[in-house]
Amino acid sequence: MxxxxxxxxxxxxxxxxxxxxxxxxxxxxxxxxxxxxxxxxxxxxxxxxxxxxxxxxxxxxxxxxxxxxxxxxxxxxxxxxxxxxxxxxxxxxxxxxxxxxxxxxxxxxxxxxxxxxxxxxxxxxxxxxxxxxxxxxxxxxxxxxxxxxxxxxxxxxxxxxxxxxxxxxxxxxxxxxxxxxxxxxxxxxxxxxxxxxxxxxxxxLLGLPMARYYNQRLANMDQKLADLTAQLADTKDEIDEQEVLEQIIDMAAWVEAARAKTTFRFSATSAYHDLVLKRLAELKEDEVSGHLTITEFMTRRLTPAVRTCKATSEHLENLSRRIDRVSDMMRTRVEMSIQSQNQHLLASMDRRSKIQLAMQHTVEGLSVAAISYYSIGLLKYLIEAAYDNGAPINKSLAVGITVPLVIGGVWWATRRIHKRFLKLAKE
Incomplete structure (x- = not known):
């Protein structure tokens, strides 16, 4: 069991x-x-x-x-x-x-x-x-x-x-x-x-006063959202996106607060109305001449009130969806603006990279000259030491021969290092 x-x-x-x-x-x-x-x-x-x-x-x-x-x-x-x-x-x-x-x-x-x-x-x-x-x-x-x-x-x-x-x-x-x-x-x-x-x-009928209260404010909110949407659609100039987003957030917060306050009451109104209609059908009424029956009275007075509550609930739902669409549109606009800024930033970085590369080539040329100068100086000391100790060499000729060799070797080593770094960057 x-x-x-x-x-x-x-x-x-x-x-x-x-x-x-x-x-x-x-x-x-x-x-x-x-x-x-x-x-x-x-x-x-x-x-x-x-x-x-x-x-x-x-x-x-x-x-x-x-x-x-x-x-x-x-x-x-x-x-x-x-x-x-x-x-x-x-x-x-x-x-x-x-x-x-x-x-x-x-x-x-x-x-x-x-x-x-x-x-x-x-x-x-x-x-x-x-x-x-x-x-x-x-x-x-x-x-x-x-x-x-x-x-x-x-x-x-x-x-x-x-x-x-x-x-x-x-x-x-x-x-x-x-x-x-x-x-x-x-x-x-x-x-x-x-x-x-x-x-x-x-x-x-408890939901009717609430529906009337929000109906008056929903009309103003509709107009405000329509004006904001028209501003986004018609203007070609720059707008204060931060201010627009704040307005959208305020409207969304108001609508969600209204939905939180009314959802249960409007749902209960619909449920109670269904019960009333079911009980009316169970009565199996006959008409009394010259008088409204209970069913006629209820359908004439109660049903419009319930429809008002339903319409207000649907109005809130539709307004919430419209605000979401405007919010999506604003987010898209902001993202496109950010992408445009990023493109400008990347272009600026590309120009800076080219300038930096040109400067680097200039520095590399100076570095070859400086390294070659110091290397030749060191070799000169070696040649002079060998010449003073009786080595059979022409000191001036030996120094002269080392100059192009050292410059060529430094230039070749520098290029090898440069190519190695470029290869690592591409990987």
């Missing part, structure tokens, strides 16, 4: 769908946290166990679920946030379906002591349309404080869903569900899809 076999099986069941009765109040919180805050949040969650006298889990996991009487709480750990789903199936239900909710049954000080930053917070009120008739549209609109409604009949009309995708006076969103012909399991799956659509679309 593979060592991870049990873990692989358990992964498919780590986030099971909820089973929700047809009359329930659900609250959902998605709180953005870093790694350290997630550890603090787990300890904070354990404190809720201790308040109700329930044995807490020994360690954190991707999904923890606990029941406190009629209240069920599910805590799920995601990549960048922690989500809480609170299901209240036993609280008294008032005329206003949002008067009681899941959060209202939790200790206020515990809710207020949570760490992190809330991104998504909304309530889902579930009513059973099989036992009581659905209210008139005007009454439903009153539940949403008169805001414009988005209507949907998911699961081929087995339920009626109303929402606004807006924040209400309590600081939370609202979704009203009327169960017409769904089992508790089907209702739980549908509510889970609605929760994920509302939550993921907000996380997808």
């Amino acid at each position: 593979h060592t991870q076999r049990d873990a692989l099986y358990a992964e498919l069941h780590s986030r099971p769908f909820q089973v929700i009765s047809s009359t329930a109040r659900v609250s959902y919180l998605a709180v953005m946290m870093n790694g350290e805050q997630k550890k603090q949040d787990f300890q904070h969650f354990i404190g809720l166990y201790q308040r109700y006298g329930v044995v807490p889990p020994a360690q954190d996991s991707v999904c923890l679920e606990v029941s406190f009487g009629d209240v069920r709480i599910r805590r799920e750990s995601h990549l960048e946030f922690i989500s809480y789903t609170i299901i209240n199936e036993g609280a008294p239900f008032l005329a206003d379906p949002f008067a009681n909710n899941g959060l209202s049954c939790l200790p206020k000080d515990w809710v207020g002591g949570m760490v992190g930053t809330v991104v998504s917070a909304f309530h889902v009120a579930i009513e059973d349309a099989r036992q009581q008739p659905e209210p008139e549209l005007a009454q439903v609109k009153a539940y949403f404080e008169g805001m414009r409604l988005v209507g949907s009949r998911p699961q081929n009309g087995d339920a009626q869903v109303w929402t606004t995708f807006q924040v209400h006076s309590d600081g939370c969103g609202r979704t009203l569900v009327y169960n017409r012909n769904m089992s508790d399991s089907q209702l739980g799956r549908m509510v889970q899809r609605l929760i994920e659509i509302e939550s993921y679309r907000l996380f997808a």
Whole structure:
């Protein structure tokens, strides 16, 4: 058996769908946290166990679920946030379906002591349309404080869903569900899809402010790079290559810093958008006459925002490639300038070598004369010594004969040495 076999099986069941009765109040919180805050949040969650006298889990996991009487709480750990789903199936239900909710049954000080930053917070009120008739549209609109409604009949009309995708006076969103012909399991799956659509679309939109911020600056950076490229292409005069390279380096540094800050957020936006589209397809909506469906609302509002983030990401990538090309062009220009300088330097060195060689030949001629002079002087001493000791020679004639011989010998030896050095240089 593979060592991870049990873990692989358990992964498919780590986030099971909820089973929700047809009359329930659900609250959902998605709180953005870093790694350290997630550890603090787990300890904070354990404190809720201790308040109700329930044995807490020994360690954190991707999904923890606990029941406190009629209240069920599910805590799920995601990549960048922690989500809480609170299901209240036993609280008294008032005329206003949002008067009681899941959060209202939790200790206020515990809710207020949570760490992190809330991104998504909304309530889902579930009513059973099989036992009581659905209210008139005007009454439903009153539940949403008169805001414009988005209507949907998911699961081929087995339920009626109303929402606004807006924040209400309590600081939370609202979704009203009327169960017409769904089992508790089907209702739980549908509510889970609605929760994920509302939550993921907000996380997808987190990249939009960042995209707008960089779009304004990318236009200026584009113009700056275009001007610099035109300057390199049009000018025939000498330019300050050091200054141009500094400008290119500054632009490249800015673009890389922007990419480092936006890559994760834009990638997450695309991933969340894909999840939203998948959940929308799973709803199997029917249209409510006179109202936008959830799918229509999302594709009209969310998709353009996601495309803006994608366009900004592609703009940064294209700008980075353009800067690389301009940088390559500048490096080529600098290399050509260096090669031209090297050619001039080599030509100058060649002229100096020729002058040095001519001087060397002059020195060689003087050296032959000097060496011959001293050699003849030494031979003269030898001839005079032999003549004074009775050698039968003509002293003047002997000295005269040695002069051409010595000069010829010195010249021949010097040429042999010169040729030897030239041969070594060619090797």
